Amino acid sequence: MADRTFRHCPRVAVIGGNKPDPESLKMAYRVGRLLAERGAILVCGGLGGVMEEAARGCREAGGLSLGILPGQEPGEANDYIDIPVATGIGYNRNSMVVLNAAAVIAIDGEYGTLSEIAFARIFGKKIIGLNTWSIPGVIPASSPEEAVTLALEGLE
Numbered sequence: 495m496a497d498r499t500f501r502h503c504p505r506v507a508v509i510g511g512n513k514p515d516p517e518s519l520k521m522a523y524r525v526g527r528l529l530a531e532r533g534a535i536l537v538c539g540g541l542g543g544v545m546e547e548a549a550r551g552c553r554e555a556g557g558l559s560l561g562i563l564p565g566q567e568p569g570e571a572n573d574y575i576d577i578p579v580a581t582g583i584g585y586n587r588n589s590m591v592v593l594n595a596a597a598v599i600a601i602d603g604e605y606g607t608l609s610e611i612a613f614a615r616i617f618g619k620k621i622i623g624l625n626t627w628s629i630p631g632v633i634p635a636s637s638p639e640e641a642v643t644l645a646l647e648g649l650e
Contacts, residue, residue: 500535500558504649506642507537507595507619509588509610510544510626511602518602521624522547524638525599530557532646537562537595539587540571540578544601549574562591589613597645599635600626620645
């Protein structure tokens, strides 16, 4: 029988822009790596930009990533997603990304990211922000290390 210890691992969603600036990409990679090193499961939208870099960092540190995709094909996922989940519901999948995590780290992003932040607020999730929307309910972090520490506080 397969080892199922991952059931008890904290899940953290990393949300953010599909076309971020280089600094945001570096932060996303580091966040993904740090989450894996601390035993968390990375949840994201499974596509490019912040999502891909976070998944790459997670993979390279030996972690597990779950990509909740907007389209109907699991093959749409970036190359670093371990478990792609096709939804066929477009941006509506943003609520599913947030629901499948205990905390959210937002990096960069535009209105799709803002919608995920709104869902996180609606569902009572902790939201940490790196170079993203500065709005009530988003706890600002100054580094990937601080973002991961804040996200995992109380979950480990």
